[in-house]
Amino acid sequence: MFFLTKKLKISIEPHRRECVVHFQKPLLEKIASELKKRGKHKYAFVTDKNTYALYGEKLQILLKKSEVESEFFVITGGEKSKSLKTVESLATQMLEKGITRSETMVGLGGGMVGDLAGFVSSIYMRGMPLIQIPTTLLSMVDAAIGGKTAVNLEMGKNLLGTFHQPRAIFINPFFLTSLPQEQLMSGLAEVIKYGVIRDKKLFKILEHKKDEILSLHPDILNTILVRSIRIKLEIIGKDERESGLRMVLNYGHTVGHALEKLSNFNLTHGQAISIGMVEENKWAVTEGILKAKHADRIRKLLENYELPTQVPKNIKATEIRKTMQFDKKKRGKILYVAIPKKIGKAIVVQYE
Numbered sequence: 001m002f003f004l005t006k007k008l009k010i011s012i013e014p015h016r017r018e019c020v021v022h023f024q025k026p027l028l029e030k031i032a033s034e035l036k037k038r039g040k041h042k043y044a045f046v047t048d049k050n051t052y053a054l055y056g057e058k059l060q061i062l063l064k065k066s067e068v069e070s071e072f073f074v075i076t077g078g079e080k081s082k083s084l085k086t087v088e089s090l091a092t093q094m095l096e097k098g099i100t101r102s103e104t105m106v107g108l109g110g111g112m113v114g115d116l117a118g119f120v121s122s123i124y125m126r127g128m129p130l131i132q133i134p135t136t137l138l139s140m141v142d143a144a145i146g147g148k149t150a151v152n153l154e155m156g157k158n159l160l161g162t163f164h165q166p167r168a169i170f171i172n173p174f175f176l177t178s179l180p181q182e183q184l185m186s187g188l189a190e191v192i193k194y195g196v197i198r199d200k201k202l203f204k205i206l207e208h209k210k211d212e213i214l215s216l217h218p219d220i221l222n223t224i225l226v227r228s229i230r231i232k233l234e235i236i237g238k239d240e241r242e243s244g245l246r247m248v249l250n251y252g253h254t255v256g257h258a259l260e261k262l263s264n265f266n267l268t269h270g271q272a273i274s275i276g277m278v279e280e281n282k283w284a285v286t287e288g289i290l291k292a293k294h295a296d297r298i299r300k301l302l303e304n305y306e307l308p309t310q311v312p313k314n315i316k317a318t319e320i321r322k323t324m325q326f327d328k329k330k331r332g333k334i335l336y337v338a339i340p341k342k343i344g345k346a347i348v349v350q351y352e
Helices: 028-037 049-065 084-096 111-126 137-143 173-178 181-198 200-208 210-214 218-238 245-250 253-262 269-286 292-304 317-324
Strands: 007-012 017-023 043-048 070-075 104-109 130-134 148-153 156-163 168-171 334-342 345-351
Touching: 028 049, 043 049, 043 111, 049 070, 049 104, 070 084, 084 111, 084 148, 104 111, 111 130, 111 137, 111 148, 111 156, 130 137, 137 173, 137 181, 137 218, 156 253, 173 218, 181 200, 181 210, 181 218, 181 245, 181 269, 181 292, 181 334, 181 345, 200 210, 200 218, 200 292, 210 218, 218 245, 245 253, 245 334, 245 345, 253 269, 253 317, 253 334, 269 292, 269 334, 292 334
Parallel strands: 017 168, 043 070, 043 104, 104 130, 130 168
Antiparallel strands: 007 017, 148 156, 334 345
8 A cells, every 4th residue: 555665864963863764664564674673672662552452462473573672561542641650650660671771762653652752761761762653644744753752741731851862763654544534634733734834835735635635545645744754854953952943843832732731632732733823823914924815724724624723612812821831932931933924934933
């Protein structure tokens, strides 16, 4: 079905650390083979219960057949598991299994698993190597790429985290065939974001190729994956630690993260970001930065992919503003917000 053989490589400043993105054929055997090629390492896999049932159990058997040592640590799915309590539990289990900093951690799953595995690998015994194997569209185009790791606090999302680049990212589009429609749409919100901030051609593809995208047509899927990943790799290659340019990747996220938290994570990340983009566009139009016709076009595209564009009635504007005050992009009293000037170009503005 999918035959992606492309390999993308980025050298990340300032330490020239290379992050390699592999597009693999839809075979778990290929992943086992690639890990074996990397030498005699022991791999500590972090995954959630659903992903383990779909892929982890079979992969564990294949690794054993390939004489690749591995331990699998299975956690409960959902954003609520992205917590310090889970971090402590994972670290304790790893110690009990004799995992040392010379082993390699592998995040196998969606964005939550990738964030958590990345965070634990960055602090366990002061740091261990990391590989990411994303299994959702959201994690393939965003969460697994860029080296951001995080866990949540009661006050907000991703408030504790590190920058810890993976040694490699294995992207296998075959995983998307098992995704529920809601999760596929959630990932498309991030793809739409890339079109708005950096790639008007990608935006047009999303406007005109909905049926092919939702049916996971290989050619179109390959196109949106490669274009999205290239945008993120290009940006993080220039600004790894979000000191400037990388902030444009947060378009929709300032309001979106607040909505995720206030909905008690009943809104998916993509749903929250979709609403966040529309709300941030309203502010941009009011300030004369974005033309209303562009804001309308963005909203219509989000709605075409059945993504929400209105704040839930039970969430008040005052609550959103209050939660935004704990956003990690805040510097002193100033909050930095990414907004589009037009489709294909975004800027970062200061908000007080």
